[in-house]
Amino acid sequence: MPYDVKQYLGLTLADAEAQWRSILARAEVGPGENQVDYVPVETLLCAAAMVALGNVSYGSGLASRGPTPIPELAHVFRRRRTSITSKMANLEGGRSRGGRSDQRLWEVLRDDHRQLFDLYRVILAAARRTGARPELLPDFLELEHSDTFELLGQDEIDETAVEAALRERLEQYTGAGSERPSERQVLARVRIDQHRFAKAVLINCGWECVFCGFGLTDRSKPTLLRASHIKPWRSSDDHERRDVRNGVAACPTHDAAFDAGDLTLSEELEVIASARITSSSNPAVRLMFGAPLLRQHIRLLPGGHSPRPDYLDWHRERIFLT
Known part of the structure; x- marks a missing residue:
């Protein structure tokens, strides 16, 4: 079933626990078998993985290389790696037939990573409570055990240096053909x-x-x-x-x-x-x-x-x- 952006952003711990129970009860997908629809915790973790991986192309090549957390998400979701990278491409808007709700969700989260981090913490808390231990689902953003969402090492990057880094990174996209x-x-x-x-x-x-x-x-x-x-x-x-x-x-x-x-x-x-x-x-x-x-x-x-x-x-x- 399709979900709207409000359902993603309003995800509660109870919602996430229920979704994890359904995920962890899945059987492995066999050759030629159709996969079940994504539930919000899966889509949101794919969005978090996009933050972890940075600016990459979400094609089949990425799935075959399998950088963390793609293989880990594929394993815990009982999905193929190409399914994970396809979902990322949907979120980014890189697929002509991708779901518009995915694109709208990423438009919100890509400009507000703090909200994504909040949801990430809820999802990992629910995962642990339903049996998905770190060995199965690692904390790939390394935010799980912080009492707050303060990121480490931020005092080293002063405002002037950050502004310079922003200009440097944005200039990389001038005429590059990507958004x-x-x-x-x-x-x-x-x-x-x-x-x-x-x-x-x-x-x-x-x-x-x-x-x-x-x-x-x-x-x-x-x-x-x-x-x-x-x-x-x-x-x-x-x-x-x-x-x-x-x-x-x-x-x-x-x-x-x-x-x-x-x-x-x-x-x-x-x-x-x-x-x-x-x-x-x-x-x-x-x-x-x-x-x-x-x-x-x-x-x-x-x-x-x-x-x-x-x-x-x-x-x-x-x-x-x-």
């Missing part, structure tokens, strides 16, 4: 990219300050840890802004010192302090930036990604205060 996104859509993508970068850096660094080991056990609220770029966000291109090897996790004190150029790292990941730090006679400075609190080398998880040497070179040459 030019709105400023709100691009801004939402910039912010979710930064959130995913920050989350990846915190995980890579074991949820602790690489300089001193400070950390909190409540990983849903890493409010006293920062995930900062080594080569600053404002000076990086899109790839560098998303690259986990361009980030370190730090407590507020050591994060501020790293950003200000009072700390840097050698190619061997040795911690180097500036002259004004090493020459200071202030007891608090000597405590925070001396042994045993300050490590001689930063510590990463076994198998973690080490900072890329060119990012470290950039920081030493352009930020560090010798």
Whole structure:
């Protein structure tokens, strides 16, 4: 049955639970068998997946490559991967016979990702309550365990830098032949990219300050840890802004010192302090930036990604205060 936009946007926890129970009771679709119609939680998760994947073409090639969360959604929905990418194409308006209600829904959500995030949280809560554990349905936007919808790492991107990024991304669509996104859509993508970068850096660094080991056990609220770029966000291109090897996790004190150029790292990941730090006679400075609190080398998880040497070179040459 067709749904109107109000039914999607007004989705309740009870509605979502009922829809999940019907989804989880489905049998696998056999060759040549028709699939059942999409219910709102499926369509909304496809919309959330579009945010996660960014600006891509939703054709059969995407289905065959199978980037997360396409195979995961196909598995839990008991659908083919091509069905998931076709639904995304419907939402985007890329199919001549696509449902108009899908297009109207995406027109609302693409300019208001916060509303989509609200619905995403409701859908995942309902999924967990009806038996769809993270192993079956992963939190691919990494928003499930936040008490609020505050995205991580947003304090690193100032207004001037965001405006520059907006202009840069919008210019990519000039004469490109594809629909030019709105400023709100691009801004939402910039912010979710930064959130995913920050989350990846915190995980890579074991949820602790690489300089001193400070950390909190409540990983849903890493409010006293920062995930900062080594080569600053404002000076990086899109790839560098998303690259986990361009980030370190730090407590507020050591994060501020790293950003200000009072700390840097050698190619061997040795911690180097500036002259004004090493020459200071202030007891608090000597405590925070001396042994045993300050490590001689930063510590990463076994198998973690080490900072890329060119990012470290950039920081030493352009930020560090010798």
